[in-house]
Amino acid sequence: MSDKLSTPVNSKAFTSVKNVLEYFSEITYKKIITGQHTQTMAMEELELIKSVTGKQPALLGFELLSYSPNINYSDTDDECMTEVTENYGTLRRASEWAEQKGLITMCWHWFSPLYGRSKSFFTVNTPFDASKAVISGTPENRALISDMDAMAGILRPFCEKEIPILWRPFHEGDGDWFWWGAKGSDTVKKLYRMMYERFTNIHELHNLIWVWNAPTPEFYPGDDVVDIISRDMYPPEHEHASQIEMYNHLIKVTPQKKIAVIGETGTLPSPEAVISEKAGWASYMTWSKSFCLNEQYNTREYLKKVYDSPFAITKENLPVLY
Secondary structure, eight states, rough: OOGGSSOOOOTTTTHHHHHHHHHHHHHTTOOOOOOOOEESSSOHHHHHHHHHHSSOEEEEEEOOEEEETTOTTTTHHHHHHHHHHHHHTTTHHHHHHTTTTTTEEEEEEOOOOSSSSSSBBBBGGOOHHHHHTTTSSSHHHHHHHHHHHHHHHHHHHHHHTTOEEEESSSSSTTTSTTTTTOHHHHHHHHHHHHHIIIIISSOTTTTTTEEEOOOGGGGOOOOOOEEEEEEEEEETTTTTOOOOOHHHHHGGGGGSOOOOEEESSSOOHHHHHHHHOOBBBOOBBBOOTHHHHHHSSHHHHHHHHHHHHHEEEEEGGOOOOO
């Protein structure tokens, strides 16, 4: 792939960011990076993969939902509180993973900056209007900026150590199930660009690799603020394919060539099919909990097959990139 793909959109990005982008570019069409999402201190998914395969994923996903400043503890439910409390402190695990030189990706199920109850990242649980949040000076805008600044502070320690993070904000932004996507394409593009400008120019988080996560062209925020394009997919149980159709659909978000990854998946892709069919996925990340911990989506046998594949990059054969 072109060297241009390994040039970060942030001209001040650390060398570690450039190294990761260069590596993703180099392995595309040759191999695929294994990934797994986690959201608890116990990281049960990582432990299961180690026990079944004897290996570890090269890319580990971390969840930031409990780091949202505006969680409504007085109006919630047990399911929400379990998810929040299990997520407490998990960035310590991300720091430990970084010490081992593993790759990190993060997403934020962002509890709405104002109003809301229970899991208020879901549109149904909050009256928060994102279209008002992109208008300077509104209460929604002030709350949005306050939350962004709080998150920038939480990410600061990773920046100080120049730890590269595949940062995937406003994920699935072309859907209406999250408050950030509920007001359409113009709003979500403005939200993403606001965060990019604030995190890059004000907070100087030069360790972030900016990942856009939606395959719909009219929602794409622009080549100047996106390092990597991605999409989430949940194919039928045990359907282990290259997902070449999903790839071909995703790359239509922009005529410019970009590194492409599977942001989330339920079933594991076939590394052999990805390479033989020239699906340009540089990495995948299996979602957490039941998508990994039981065999509803992937058998233990198939999990081991993927991690043993000569086309799969695991933690064990990942070069030191930072």
